[in-house]
Amino acid sequence: MLPEKVDLNEASLLWNLKIRYDKELIYTYTGSILVAVNPYKMFDIYGTDQVKLYEGRILGTLPPHLFAVGSSAYSQVCAANNSSNNQVVVISGESGSGKTESTKLVMQYLAAVNRAPSNLVTEQILEAAPLLESFGNAKTPRNDNSSRFGKYLEVFFRDGVIVGGKVTQYLLEKSRIVTQANGERNYHVFYELLSGLDQQLRDKYGLLDPDKYFYLNQGGNCKIEGKNDTQDFKALLSAMQVLGFTSEEQDTIFKILSSVLHLGNVYFHRKNLRHGQDAVDIGSDAEIRWAAHLLQINADGIIRALTTKTTEARNERLLTTLNIDQALDARDAFAKALYSSLFSWLVARVNHIVYKGTKQTAAISILDIFGFENFVENSFEQLCINYANENLHFYFNKHIFKLEQQEYAKEKIDWTTITYTDNLPIIHLIAKKPVGILHLLDDESNFPKASDLSFLEKCHYNHALSELYSRPRMNSAEFAIKHYAGQVWYNVDGFLDKNRDTLRPDVVELLISSKIPICYDETQNTYCIGPFPRQPTATFRIHVTVSKLLIKNPAQLFGINLIFQNFPRCNPWFVRCIKPNNEKAPMKYDMPCVLEQLRYTGMLETIRIRKTGYPVRLPFAHFVDRYHYLVPATCLPRGAPSKELCRIILEKAASAEDQCQYQLGLSRVFLRESLERTLEYNRALILEKAAITVQRYTRGFLARRRFLNIARSAVLLQAVYRGYREYKKYRALKKAVLMAQKLYRGKKQRERYAVLKEEIAKRAELERANRERAKAKQQREEQERATRAVAGVNHLEIPAELAFIYSKLDGKLL
Ligand SMILES: Nc1ncnc2c1ncn2[C@@H]1O[C@H](COP(=O)(O)OP(=O)(O)OP(=O)(O)O)[C@@H](O)[C@H]1O
Numbered sequence: 001m002l003p004e005k006v007d008l009n010e011a012s013l014l015w016n017l018k019i020r021y022d023k024e025l026i027y028t029y030t031g032s033i034l035v036a037v038n039p040y041k042m043f044d045i046y047g048t049d050q051v052k053l054y055e056g057r058i059l060g061t062l063p064p065h066l067f068a069v070g071s072s073a074y075s076q077v078c079a080a081n082n083s084s085n086n087q088v089v090v091i092s093g094e095s096g097s098g099k100t101e102s103t104k105l106v107m108q109y110l111a112a113v114n115r116a117p118s119n120l121v122t123e124q125i126l127e128a129a130p131l132l133e134s135f136g137n138a139k140t141p142r143n144d145n146s147s148r149f150g151k152y153l154e155v156f157f158r159d160g161v162i163v164g165g166k167v168t169q170y171l172l173e174k175s176r177i178v179t180q181a182n183g184e185r186n187y188h189v190f191y192e193l194l195s196g197l198d199q200q201l202r203d204k205y206g207l208l209d210p211d212k213y214f215y216l217n218q219g220g221n222c223k224i225e226g227k228n229d230t231q232d233f234k235a236l237l238s239a240m241q242v243l244g245f246t247s248e249e250q251d252t253i254f255k256i257l258s259s260v261l262h263l264g265n266v267y268f269h270r271k272n273l274r275h276g277q278d279a280v281d282i283g284s285d286a287e288i289r290w291a292a293h294l295l296q297i298n299a300d301g302i303i304r305a306l307t308t309k310t311t312e313a314r315n316e317r318l319l320t321t322l323n324i325d326q327a328l329d330a331r332d333a334f335a336k337a338l339y340s341s342l343f344s345w346l347v348a349r350v351n352h353i354v355y356k357g358t359k360q361t362a363a364i365s366i367l368d369i370f371g372f373e374n375f376v377e378n379s380f381e382q383l384c385i386n387y388a389n390e391n392l393h394f395y396f397n398k399h400i401f402k403l404e405q406q407e408y409a410k411e412k413i414d415w416t417t418i419t420y421t422d423n424l425p426i427i428h429l430i431a432k433k434p435v436g437i438l439h440l441l442d443d444e445s446n447f448p449k450a451s452d453l454s455f456l457e458k459c460h461y462n463h464a465l466s467e468l469y470s471r472p473r474m475n476s477a478e479f480a481i482k483h484y485a486g487q488v489w490y491n492v493d494g495f496l497d498k499n500r501d502t503l504r505p506d507v508v509e510l511l512i513s514s515k516i517p518i519c520y521d522e523t524q525n526t527y528c529i530g531p532f533p534r535q536p537t538a539t540f541r542i543h544v545t546v547s548k549l550l551i552k553n554p555a556q557l558f559g560i561n562l563i564f565q566n567f568p569r570c571n572p573w574f575v576r577c578i579k580p581n582n583e584k585a586p587m588k589y590d591m592p593c594v595l596e597q598l599r600y601t602g603m604l605e606t607i608r609i610r611k612t613g614y615p616v617r618l619p620f621a622h623f624v625d626r627y628h629y630l631v632p633a634t635c636l637p638r639g640a641p642s643k644e645l646c647r648i649i650l651e652k653a654a655s656a657e658d659q660c661q662y663q664l665g666l667s668r669v670f671l672r673e674s675l676e677r678t679l680e681y682n683r684a685l686i687l688e689k690a691a692i693t694v695q696r697y698t699r700g701f702l703a704r705r706r707f708l709n710i711a712r713s714a715v716l717l718q719a720v721y722r723g724y725r726e727y728k729k730y731r732a733l734k735k736a737v738l739m740a741q742k743l744y745r746g747k748k749q750r751e752r753y754a755v756l757k758e759e760i761a762k763r764a765e766l767e768r769a770n771r772e773r774a775k776a777k778q779q780r781e782e783q784e785r786a787t788r789a790v791a792g793v794n795h796l797e798i799p800a801e802l803a804f805i806y807s808k809l810d811g812k813l814l
């Protein structure tokens with residue numbers, strides 16, 4: 001970002017850009033306009049880390065970057081989900097300054113940041129870029145990959161997700177298909193096709209090497225250093241696959257491309273007819289047969305269309321022969337019609353896939369139209385391109401200066417008008433009725449007898465006195481216009497034909513007779529009004545001329561009216577691409593080259609008005625709604641009008657030196673960019689702080705809840721564990737006690753057993769002694785008895801008292 005206090009003049013701006021460029025800082029803000037100086041070398045500044053870094057950040061809070069613009073546009077689109085908040089990124093700059101690369105980078109950013117990155121539509125929109133580049137870009141002296149058509153890309157969002165896209169193309173440069181200046185190439189796709197197709201398919205389409213084709217070899221060198229056509233052909237095929245092209249469609253595309261090449265090699269021999277009339281013969285009919293075979297049309301029909309023409313006079317159809325120039329023109333016109341039909345079909349086909357009728361959703365549009373051109377030889381195409389750039393520049397000025405100053409007057413703001421170079425007179429010179437150059441051209445195009453020179457005469461006659469117009473000193477067929485970006489000399493050769501952009505009826509008939517739908521449908525749409533009569537006739541109407549289209553509504557033609565019509569609802573973001581040198585050399589900053597671009601793009605005036613003006617305008621209620629956070633709620637009296645609240649907020653929120661940075665109008669508050677940035681920055685800080693507080697409480701609550709849960713679980717675990725441990729201990733103790741009891745009881749029993757055993761033994765001993773005694777007694781008694789028997793006392797009765805004593809004795813012994 002350029003420092004606020006820098007004294008802005010040409011030198012300081014130029015020098016600042018240089019210092020930054022030397023430090024490899026290619027992006028610089030001047031206000032909210034992003035200046036991008038082409039590095040011609042890839043830096044590692046577009047990775048996902050950078051996408052994340054810039055996501056949701058306000059412009060100006062991080063170093064300048066294309067992603068910051070993408071991020072700001074995306075945030076706005078997400079904030080409101082409808083078309084009321086449409087954003088448009090207007091990328092301008094001269095050829096080779098990096099518009100197309102920037103477009104792709106913004107698109108890549110949107111694809112990466114959108115909330116469904118694996119979205120198929122997103123991938124298809126991304127893949128449309130290499131496809132259209134193959135068919136619409138070519139090598140020019142200024143740019144090896146120059147877009148030869150204008151592109152307006154709309155990306156539709158719903159809830160922050162890409163839901164569709166739409167490509168609108170403008171003014172494909174048709175002359176390139178048949179002629180290229182030295183050092184230039186035809187459209188990339190031809191070289192890619194010849195380099196990438198395998199031999200079998202080359203045979204199928206009858207193809208040779210690029211240097212064998214007149215339509216490809218006029219520039220001298222068919223190769224571009226650093227470009228691999230084979231690889232790019234593979235990328236093209238994969239893009240077609242992602243976009244759902246069928247193999248028949250691919251085959252048709254290759255057939256049309258091949259037939260254009262074959263047609264280019266058709267040559268003619270001059271011949272004189274009997275009445276001195278010029279005529280031609282086809283030199284070799286091999287190419288004609290190839291083209292007829294590939295396009296599925298009659299070969300004789302092609303020969304007829306290229307060598308004769310049908311004219312109608314007094315309801316009679318006359319066949320006249322063409323001279324060699326006319327025959328060559330017919331051939332080229334045929335090839336151009338084929339290719340341009342193919343290109344229109346491709347864009348329609350891509351839209352058919354990616355455009356889902358999503359009109360009501362919010363959109364980010366990116367405008368990438370060809371840059372201002374000033375070649376050694378400039379023709380009708382350059383006039384169209386430069387006129388488109390004049391319009392773009394006019395709208396830029398209108399947005400930045402005119403409308404802004406008108407708004408200040410309406411809102412009664414104190415303001416001293418800033419002057420700027422208005423390019424409206426140039427636009428009038430080119431397109432104002434009735435004698436604007438394009439009107440003159442259109443009138444001449446309707447005169448059958450008119451020629452390019454008669455058109456030039458009319459231009460000289462009507463504009464010779466204008467200081468924006470110049471006649472050549474020598475007698476050459478040229479005129480010059482002083483454009484906003486410098487004077488350009490235009491050679492009028494071919495102006496009328498190119499403007500008519502018509503095909504002879506015979507050629508239209510021929511194309512419509514093709515069995516290939518792309519040929520007959522697109523021809524019908526482009527070259528006929530109403531259905532083409534199947535019966536050959538030379539009097540059907542041709543469609544409007546290019547100049548008429550351009551004059552009618554240039555804004556609509558370039559899609560830019562959408563941007564400015566809704567001003568200020570539709571929010572434009574400007575990216576100004578700068579080419580640092582004319583040699584396409586990396587990191588080489590050529591001061592005069594950059595200075596010229598800064599001058600003609602009105603960069604300084606733009607910065608001046610951005611800095612001194614009030615580019616930010618918000619309705620009071622909107623302002624209060626957005627910035628009331630900046631002051632305590634108690635300072636804002638309830639029920640006070642919004643304007644009063646605005647005043648309070650600004651007095652309190654803006655510093656003393658910033659008090660001159662705003663004004664209150666009748667219905668809006670007007671802010672300078674620097675104050676808006678400060679307010680936005682402070683608002684972001686407060687919101688961030690508030691968000692952090694909310695996060696803190698939420699996190700505290702969550703952490704507490706988690707802690708309590710964990711604590712409860714821990715206590716439970718502890719309880720269970722302790723229970724288990726105590727249980728285990730108890731079990732062990734119980735086992736030990738049981739064991740002790742067992743041992744004790746065992747011991748006790750053993751003791752008792754021993755006592756009993758001893759007693760039993762004693763008793764047994766006693767019994768045995770008793771028994772022995774009894775036995776001894778018995779023996780003694782028997783002896784006595786034996787003895788008494790002799791005396792006869794054996795049978796004496798024992799007296800009762802004695803028996804009792806005996807019995808007692810016995811018991812004791814027991
Ligand atoms: N941001 C970038 N980083 C690296 N190289 C870049 C960048 N931008 C542009 N270039 C280089 O500059 C070349 C030209 O850029 P680009 O094709 O975008 O120009 P352009 O403005 O679209 O030109 P034209 O009007 O001719 O289409 C690219 O091929 C690329 O090599």
Ligand SMILES: [Mg+2]
Nearest residue numbers: 099100146147
């Ligand atoms: Mg480009």
